[in-house]
């Protein structure tokens with residue numbers, strides 16, 4: 434059962450200490466507030482966090498959909514307690530909606546990210562860059578999916594242009610309406626691997642998931658043709674098996690990840706800019722009015738698109754702010770750990786004194 438969900442030898446190895454402790458392995462397929470739906474060898478269980486994990490979660494964040502966990506099960510009741518979370522291979526992280534400080538893992542152990550964007554009027558290079566950076570940052574392999582090819586006069590030529598923005602990742606052209614290119618998507622996913630779809634509202638993610646599942650599993654909604662903007666369709670979403678043996682995680686949180694928290698994602702998407710900057714005369718060039726600035730030169734001569742440059746700067750600033758927040762968060766965790774150590778030290782000293790007196 435859990436083999437289908439990606440359980441592997443590597444996982445079995447890292448689970449060994451938990452197996453010795455008598456725990457069962459499972460994978461979270463749906464995470465909603467206090468409850469986690471976990472697939473296990475004993476069926477699907479509704480699991481809560483142990484007291485210790487709940488306490489830790491206040492700082493380290495809650496386990497996420499896609500996480501592998503160690504549980505003690507009450508199979509008769511269909512419930513379980515989660516005692517530990519296995520190390521993640523990859524993770525999608527974002528700032529919690531209610532705070533600048535808190536980072537939240539919204540999906541874990543993802544192998545492939547399909548960055549979905551449509552070929553009609555709503556296509557935006559800036560948005561593609563942002564989603565690609567988020568995809569790279571997660572640690573998974575990005576694959577660009579261009580939807581609604583039927584609305585595009587020359588989809589292949591358009592795709593070739595878009596591929597220049599996508600820094601070496603595969604670019605697939607699909608039309609669910611015409612039944613084109615769906616097999617190509619599944620070719621990028623091996624059995625037991627997990628994918629997610631990210632992209633703006635209305636680009637056709639639900640339609641694509643339905644087509645992949647071969648049924649009307651997700652609710653889709655008519656798009657407003659006039660302005661080519663989609664409306665939000667919310668439905669119950671979780672980690673599900675695809676016919677080819679792959680898995681898809683489709684949760685509202687993952688769909689619009691736009692925030693990134695590491696430089697790797699950015700430098701992969703903007704490697705042209707990184708290369709250019711290496712040619713600036715000064716190593717610490719601010720690319721504003723320094724003499725011999727290669728970026729300025731490229732902008733003036735039209736080799737570097739001004740919009741792309743502005744977007745790179747904006748994302749760099751967001752990254753810096755996020756890195757700062759992350760730093761403060763880990764300092765806070767460290768401070769509390771120290772305080773707890775000091776408290777236990779003081780109380781053991783007191784115990785000693787009490788013992789002596």
Ligand SMILES: Nc1nc2c(ncn2[C@@H]2O[C@H](COP(=O)(O)OP(=O)(O)OP(=O)(O)O)[C@@H](O)[C@H]2O)c(=O)[nH]1
Nearest residue numbers: 581608609610634635636637638639640655656665
């Ligand atoms: N012409 C055409 N329209 C499509 C295609 N795929 C999806 N659509 C339409 O695009 C609209 C939006 O599709 P959805 O699948 O709901 O988009 P979504 O990305 O899931 O949107 P959210 O749920 O808001 O994130 C619907 O009206 C679909 O019928 C396609 O291949 N061709």
Ligand SMILES: [Zn+2]
Nearest residue numbers: 713718720726
């Ligand atoms: Zn410069």
